[in-house]
Structures are given as structure tokens and as C-alpha cells.
Amino acid sequence: MKMSTFKSAGKFSLLLLTLLVSALLLVGCGSDDKKEAGEETAPATPEKTTLKLAMDADPVSLDPHVQLSGGMLQYSHMVFDSLVRYDKDMNFVPRLAEKWERIDDLTMRFHLRKGVKFHSGNDFTADDVVFTVERLKKSDDYKGLFEPFVGATAIDAYTVDLVTKQPYGLVLNMATYVFPMDRKFYSGTDDKGKAKDLIIKTDSSFANENESGTGPFAVTHREQGVKTVFTRFADYWDKTGNVEEIVLSPIKNDATRVAALLSGDVDFIMPVPPQDLERIKTTDGLMLVTMSGSRIITFQLNQKSNPALADPKVRLAMDYAYDNNGVVEKIMNGFATAAGQMSPKGYVGYDEALAPRFDLEKAKSLMAESGFPDGFEATMIAPNNRYVNDEKIAEAFVSMMSKIGIKISLKTMPKAQYWDQFDAQVADIQMIGWHSDTEDSGNYYEFLSMCRNSETGYGQYNSGNYCNAKVDELTLAAQVETDPAKRAAQCQEVEKIQYDEAGFIPLHWQNLSWASKSNMNTEDIVNVMNFPYFGDLVIK
């Protein structure tokens, strides 16, 4: 090798270094200029009450009907406003409907609030409610919920009837999902020639990118997955809250979300990961609000695929062998409520007497009495990124069952793969969590406990193939029952039957959590549905 080669190469590398260093310096200079400019403009902007909010996800669309999910409903309560909504004790309180009355078995009449404006400036009238209900009946995600309805009829500008096909006990529950949309705003075609009211899941559409609701906040800036800015709607009728602007950043990583709150970069986070509850509780200037939730986590026992699980004594033994409270304490860090039934407290089907049972001796004697005194083998699947600590819970279950001679081979997988396997019922024991989208007990039975029927869709998620004619009968009767007391009795009977037969193994309801700076009325605005009413938030 010749020296000259080295010389030129040396020059080149030195040049490269010089370039990099000067780039670094340039960057530094640029930032200085910017800093001065920033300092000059800063005092010019007036003081605004801004809430910096971090959630684990952001709304997938600006169209409230494109998907039925917790995130979309949280968004709907900020930007739209429902006819009625739940208060903290799950009572119905007026929003855009000031009062309501039952006209006959099929009709509920809503008297609408007057003088309400949409973000577009249009007036809110009964026509908008009719438009919205029609649109709900077209949405893939909502049409099931609105199937019992014939539709909405405008009586006059501020009176609207919701009419059902049969007597229906959940008209008000469904009215919490009617977030009136601006009919004029969503009519006509956009610049691509597509109708503005189209509901599109995977492509751009007018409604996915524009909104006009009557809610407390209007979306003024949106970068999906990065940042959404909500600005207080000046004409909003309810003047309870004082937040003028909400800056929502999705922060998916649990530790980062907590760090953002601890460092003061954000003011409000949800959810709070269980391992950080204590830390937030003990930090000055922060507050933590928790509540028992309504998502029930269960194991379904497939009576078709495994003969042992068809034996009620075996199922009962398994229920006795599972230590609900132990798992809640040790695996969930106390951040869940042990369950003996599907309905959480506050739901019509809830029965205090159906407490979680744990008695290993009793379980062993039940096994001895059953047709499988020597135990048996079973397969099991569970997701590992869907529910809080799902994998650990499944592992705990396997070890608890081994104490009564049941050998379980467990396979866990990410939720992207899990649901196909769940549907195919590949294993004898499968985990599922369920939140009732009607906030009513009947929903659990309809999807999780009724006999599977591919035509009606009943029992769609009943992978245990549990089937009891009485349960079906009571569930269907409750659907058309409008007397709350009678419905409650029907639902409680379903819970009792399932409890006695151990139709499935209930584990716990996941708790809900929110954390914020302590200068706001966080506990007043949160609820068991996990739709914080940010319009009512007051920052002192």
C-alpha cells in the first residue's frame, strides 16, 4: 500500500468529521435563534386553562359511528353530547334531552333542549336526532344495538320519539349512545364526490376528518396518533367546566405515561398501570381515583370438546379450586374486584349472595364424587396482551387446577392471533373478558351464556358451549320486559342458575383508574363506564 492512498483517505475522513462537527454547530446556532424568537412571542399569548391529557390511545376517527369502542365513546362525550347520560351511580341524567316519558309499550318520547348549537353554527333540532338514529342503524358496529328500534320520529322541532319493534327495556341505555350529529353539516357530497354521511372504516371520508357536534369541545387540530387539540365550544349550553383547551397525547407505554404525569409534562392520565398506583397516591400535588369496573374476566369450559367439563361436579370443583381473592391480591396488586358472577354491582342482575367461592377441600371432595376422581387432562388458551396480567392469571389457574388433579397444557398468544383461535374453539378452556356495551346484565347472557345459535347470533362468544334452556328463556324475556323490577328478578335468576351449575369460572372485574394533578375535580367527572366528562372538569 502506498502512502499517497492514506493521505487522500485521511483528508476525506477529516473532511467528513469537519462536516459533521459543523452540522452540529449549525444545529446549535439554529436553536439559539429560535429560542430568542420563542421568548419574544411567549408573553403575547393570553393565559388559557389548558388540560394536557395522556391516554393509552386516541380516537381512531372523528366519525363517532365508525367504531364502537371505549376510546370512541370517550371522544363522543367530548365532541358530541348524548341525549341522556349516566351519572356516577348509573342513573340516567338529562343532556340534550331535558326530559322523557313513556307514551306506550313501544314509544319513548324525548323533549329536547332548546337553543343548542352545533360547532358549525347550525341549530340542533329533532331532525338531527332522526338523522343520527338512521345513521346508527347503518353503522356496522351500532346496527346490532339499534336493531330493536324502528327508528326515531320527529314530533316537532324539539320533540322526538324513539320507537321500538317490541317492548324494550333498554331504550334509555341506548339513548346514551345517541350523540346527535349535525344533519346539515353531514349532508351533500364532499370534494371527491362521496356522500358526506358515508361511514367508512378503512379509508378517508368526510366524517372521518370533519366533525360538527353539540359537545363541549370542538376538534381544532388533529395528527392521528400524535396529538389532538380540543378547543372549548363557546356556545356550549352547559357552563359547568372551565377547561378551554385539551391537548390529548396518546402515550402507549405505561411507564412513560406515569413519568409524564410525575414530571409535570401532562396533567391527567388514564389508565394508571397497577404497579404505579402507590407512587401516585403518595406524590404531593397528584391525585388518584380508582373504581371497580364492569369488565368481567372469565374462563369458559368447553363442554363439547372435553367430556370431563360437561360434568357439573367437575366444573364446580374447578370453581372451588380457583382462588379469586388470592389472584386479585397477589397478581392484580389488589387492583380488581373478585367476582362470583357476571354482573358487577350496580347492574340489575347483580346478586350479593353469589360471592366468589374458594375451598380446596370441598373442591377435592367434589372431584372424588365426580365421574373423574383421578383428574383429567385439558388444553387451554389465553391472550397475553389483551387483559391486565392475562398470562399470569392463566398460569396461576393452571397451577391451582393441578392441586385437584387436572393437568392443563396452556398456550398464550397475542390478541392479534388469539381471537381466531378463540372462535375456532381450539382449546377446552378459553379466557375471555367482557364489557357490556348496553351497561346492562342481559348483554353478558346474550353473548356469553345463551346456547350458541349461528343464525340469531346468540351465544356468539360462548366458547364453553354452556347451554341451558331456562337461561335462554329468561334472557329473551328480559329483553322485552320494561318493568325494571321484573327485569332485575329475571336477570338475577340467570346469574343464580349459572352460579349453581358453574357454567363458567368468573375471575374478577378489572378496576378503572385515573390520575391527575390535585387542583381539579377529577373524582366528579369519572364513572364506571370510563367516559370521563371532561366538559365538567374544573381546574382551580
Place this chain on the structure above:
Amino acid sequence: MFAFTVKRILQALIVILIISFIGFAIKHNFGDPVRDLVGQRVTAAERAVIRDNLGLNDPFMIQYARFLHDALQGDLGQSYFFKKPAAEVIINKAPATLELVFCAALIIVVLSIPMGIYSAIKPRSWFSRFIMGGSIVGVSMPVFLTAILLIYIFSVELHWLPSYGRGETVRIFGWWDSGLLTLDGLKHLIMPSIALSSIMLPLFIRLIRSEMMEVLQSEYVKFAWAKGIKPSRVWLVHAFKNTLLPVITVGGVQLGIMVAFTILTETVFQWQGMGSMFIESVERSDTSLMVAYLVFVGIVFVLVNTFVDIIYGLVNPTVRVAGRQ
């Protein structure tokens, strides 16, 4: 040079084709994207209709052929979550990742070269021992742990640096959102860049050190000493230059890896780049976006490797890369 370029482009196309095929095969067996697009109440039959409309029920080869056909026209598919063309989503996310990688690379270059050279020249000094000891800690600490530690020290305890996101950005060239031009943006860059560089930096220090020590033992360096050349010249011009080739090779590969695998850093810092976009697309089964990203990463690797080959020639023309005249 022309034949070399043509060969390179052909190679690149084959590589990208293979990557796209593998990516597509993964996509096909990955799970149902429709699950993440609908609520729990939507029935299996209705989901099947949605899948049909998205063309997801077609046989694998038909879907793949359609993908290739569209890709040739610049359409890498539609991101279900972002409701936009996947290529557009990736291009919008690219500046965040590239700026992060650039800053991390800068930290690596600026620190590893002097540290590597110093610890090669004075292997027994306490500072060299300190560097080598520290580099072991750096290599063995997972990126997410480094990142969380940084956040806890500098954001939560000291309140010096922001804990998440990119901060204020400025739009340049009409589409590139840059965080390099604002003070806020730079503050947001510091911790993610350090975290991202934390694995590579020790690696480069060790690489430069060992290459340099080897070169320092060679005949021509001894000859240079014998000629009485200034030590700084021997070290920097005679010895260091020859350590550059392997460093560039490794550097090129690592740069590609860094672009592709900023996943952990981006996830912890909620850095809105391609890495976190990819991991979220996996979680949401946004399979079109996944495949588009894999193809994109393939292109980055091929480009970086070609670029490394060209630099090779510039640094040392006596090296012959296969195919180049």
C-alpha cells in the same frame, strides 16, 4: 461504474421482492385485521363481508399479485388504522425516525472515535479502563431500561428534560417536520438519542480500539515511528485511517439496523416515528402498513449498503468491491 450500478439496482430489486414476499406471507398468516376495526357486537358473518370488501378472503397468490401490481404503481396498500395510503403514513413518520437516528449516529461518531483512539493508544491508563468498563455496562443494559432510567432521572427527578414526544416541530421543504430547528425539539431529542446510541456506542468504541491496536502493531506504523514522524500524525493519519474500513462496514450495517429497530426507543419515548408506528401496526393487526414498512426497511438496507460500498472506494480506492470497475 455503470455496470456496478445496474447490478446493484437489480440486486436491490430482488432483495425487495423477497422481503415483500416474506412480509406478505407473514401478513397472510398474522391474524384478522378486521377484529381491530369492529366492536365486539359485530357478528362473524358481518366481519366476513368487511373482509371480502377489503379483499382479504382472496387466495394468497392473488392478494400478492395484486400487491405487487399496485406497488409498481407506487401504492403499497392502505393503512386500516390511519385510513390513508401506507406509503404516505410511512413518509410522514420517516423524518422523526431519521432525525433520531441522525442524532444518535452523531453522538456515536463524536464520542466513539476519540474514545476508541485514546483507549487504543493508552490501553493501561485509568481513563481507558473506565471507558472499557463503562462500555460493558452500556452493552449489557437493554435500551428500554436505559430509556426509563433517563426519563426517571432527567424528567421525573430533575425536571430538566421533557419525558415524551417530539415537542415543537418546524415544517421544512413542505413536508419534513423537523425537531432539529427548535429548542423544544432539541430538548426532546436528547434523551431518545442517548438511549438509542447506548448500545452502539460501546460497540464502536471497542471496535475502533481493537482495530487501532492491531494497526499500531503493523510494520508501516513501526516504520513511521522510525522515520521520526510526529505522534499525532502517526496515530491519526497513518493508523486511524486504516481502522476506518471495518468501522465503515459495521457502521453501515448498524445504521440500517438503527433505522429499522428504533422500535424500543420510540415506544418508550412515545416518539412518533416509524418504529413505534410499526409496533402499533403489529398490535392493531394493521397488516398492510406492516408489509409496507418491511418493504421500506428493505429499501433502506439496500441503499445503505450501496452507499457503504461507494464510500469504501473513496476511503481506499485499492479495495475492490465485487462488480465495481
